[in-house]
Amino acid sequence: MSSLTKSTAKSQAVLNPRTTKYEFMGPIGALLVTVGVPFVTYALYFTCNERVGACPPSFEYIYDTFFASVTSQEFWRSLFDLEAFYMYLGWYAFCVVAWAILPGDWVQGTELRNGKRQSYKINAFSTMLLALGLTAGYIYRFGCQSFTFLYERWIGFVTAALCMSIAQAALCYGFSFRGEKLLALGGNTGNPVYDFYIGRELNPAIFGLDLKSFNELRPGMILWLLIDISMACEQATRLGGRITDSMALVVLFHGFYIADSLYNEPGLFTMMDIVTDGFGFMLSVGDLLWVPFVYSLQARYLVFRPKDLGMAASAAIFLVNALGWYIFRESNNEKNDFRNGKNPKNLKFMETKRGTKLLTSGWWGVSRHPNYMGDLLMGLAWSLPTGFDTPVTYFYIMYFAVLLAHRGMRDDEACEKKYGDDWNRYKKLVKWRIIPFIY
Numbered sequence: 001m002s003s004l005t006k007s008t009a010k011s012q013a014v015l016n017p018r019t020t021k022y023e024f025m026g027p028i029g030a031l032l033v034t035v036g037v038p039f040v041t042y043a044l045y046f047t048c049n050e051r052v053g054a055c056p057p058s059f060e061y062i063y064d065t066f067f068a069s070v071t072s073q074e075f076w077r078s079l080f081d082l083e084a085f086y087m088y089l090g091w092y093a094f095c096v097v098a099w100a101i102l103p104g105d106w107v108q109g110t111e112l113r114n115g116k117r118q119s120y121k122i123n124a125f126s127t128m129l130l131a132l133g134l135t136a137g138y139i140y141r142f143g144c145q146s147f148t149f150l151y152e153r154w155i156g157f158v159t160a161a162l163c164m165s166i167a168q169a170a171l172c173y174g175f176s177f178r179g180e181k182l183l184a185l186g187g188n189t190g191n192p193v194y195d196f197y198i199g200r201e202l203n204p205a206i207f208g209l210d211l212k213s214f215n216e217l218r219p220g221m222i223l224w225l226l227i228d229i230s231m232a233c234e235q236a237t238r239l240g241g242r243i244t245d246s247m248a249l250v251v252l253f254h255g256f257y258i259a260d261s262l263y264n265e266p267g268l269f270t271m272m273d274i275v276t277d278g279f280g281f282m283l284s285v286g287d288l289l290w291v292p293f294v295y296s297l298q299a300r301y302l303v304f305r306p307k308d309l310g311m312a313a314s315a316a317i318f319l320v321n322a323l324g325w326y327i328f329r330e331s332n333n334e335k336n337d338f339r340n341g342k343n344p345k346n347l348k349f350m351e352t353k354r355g356t357k358l359l360t361s362g363w364w365g366v367s368r369h370p371n372y373m374g375d376l377l378m379g380l381a382w383s384l385p386t387g388f389d390t391p392v393t394y395f396y397i398m399y400f401a402v403l404l405a406h407r408g409m410r411d412d413e414a415c416e417k418k419y420g421d422d423w424n425r426y427k428k429l430v431k432w433r434i435i436p437f438i439y
């Protein structure tokens with residue numbers, strides 16, 4: 001080995017140390033989630049659709065109809081739909097083109113280990129507006145019944161999104177070995193199953209397009225809204241032109257959440273996924289498959305189980321969502337302002353040896369993750385319009401509680417490393433993790 005190659009290898013090892021600690025229960029856990037996420041996405045469809053009597057159906061039904069068909073070639077062929085595949089590719093290409101041509105400010109992310117900063121173009125919200133405008137024009141021109149293909153070709157789109165997420169994660173994993181890349185501190189164990197799942201390269205990018213933030217906010221989140229609109233169109237087609245109040249609430253809540261997230265795009269760049277995690281299968285499948293096809297479950301359910309709630313129930317559910325959103329947005333804003341050197345509400349804070357201050361009053365004095373509490377309340381409001389006939393439409397809030405509890409623990413560990421004793425002092429001041437007196 002030449003001395004130049006040796007010194008490059010040495011500086012790479014210093015910049016990208018081997019990961020010595022596993023998260024997510026190591027390679028076994030990574031493998032379980034890798035297989036489990038696509039499995040659950042398909043299962044939520046096959047155990048809860050209009051051909052199935054109850055959601056979920058009896059075990060006998062699953063055994064007789066589903067297990068029997070799984071062994072047939074026909075079943076596996078039905079998962080692929082070439083037209084849906086091309087439409088999905090077209091959708092992804094639309095998002096890339098919109099990113100490239102729509103105007104947007106370039107902002108810098110947090111400082112990286114190599115002293116550099118990643119640049120991000122801010123135009124996720126305008127991409128959503130463009131997609132919504134084109135969809136509205138299409139529906140206006142061709143009628144609501146022409147925008148029901150996302151409902152009709154559901155499984156074909158699921159498979160297309162899954163293929164895209166596998167392809168992206170595999171390419172990112174492969175390219176992370178080429179050249180001098182900045183790796184994620186948690187994704188460089190040397191175990192391919194684990195590193196593929198967590199993501200090896202921290203910020204993979206093509207022609208200035210940062211793949212991690214792009215995937216997190218655009219092709220999946222905006223598709224989730226389009227899916228909801230398609231479900232509302234399918235319901236309107238079936239009900240002779242009207243949609244139920246429950247469907248209106250679900251589409252409104254989801255739409256508002258998505259628009260709010262995209263409008264606050266710069267807030268993403270300080271989050272754990274962007275700052276510490278690599279772009280691996282976890283985020284790729286989470287962004288492209290899980291978010292659009294699982295988060296929209298309530299809207300899909302209301303197509304074949306329409307429900308009229310009436311004014312009182314609708315207003316009550318609306319208030320739950322509004323309260324959740326208020327807590328979510330206010331707490332995220334308090335922290336973002338504070339981290340940007342502003343404290344408009346004069347909130348109390350504690351100094352730390354690391355130099356960064358921690359809020360101890362306002363929402364961040366109520367619990368250590370008040371934003372999770374707001375997000376969970378909204379999740380509950382999204383399920384309530386479907387009534388109490390099935391637990392399946394409450395899947396989102398159950399999964400989300402587990403995701404946020406686990407995310408809170410990961411963050412707690414990271415903060416303990418960052419802040420040392422000061423973090424324990426902070427935990428004594430703000431005792432509750434997410435929901436006061438409960439958790």
Ligand SMILES: NC(=O)C1=CN([C@@H]2O[C@H](COP(=O)(O)OP(=O)(O)OC[C@H]3O[C@@H](n4cnc5c(N)ncnc54)[C@H](OP(=O)(O)O)[C@@H]3O)[C@@H](O)[C@H]2O)C=CC1
Nearest residue numbers: 271272335356357358359360364369371372375407411415
């Ligand atoms: N819908 C969905 O599927 C998902 C939604 N989310 C949402 O994303 C949002 C962001 O979540 P996430 O990034 O996990 O976590 P948080 O927004 O809670 O951020 C945690 C970080 O904030 C800083 N911090 C912690 N306590 C304080 C304090 N008292 N004062 C000031 N700064 C503090 C620390 O970083 P530092 O000190 O270094 O600044 C810590 O690492 C949440 O609203 C969550 O609900 C998340 C995952 C999935």
Ligand SMILES: CC(C)=CCC[C@@H](C)[C@H]1CC=C2C3=C(CC[C@@]21C)[C@@]1(C)CC[C@H](O)C(C)(C)[C@@H]1CC3
Nearest residue numbers: 037216217261268271273282283285286287290291
């Ligand atoms: C089961 C599985 C595959 C888990 C992967 C987790 C992902 C689904 C989530 C990890 C962090 C996420 C965030 C959002 C969506 C879900 C994923 C990708 C988010 C974009 C939702 C909207 C919010 O306002 C947000 C921008 C704060 C949020 C960021 C994190």
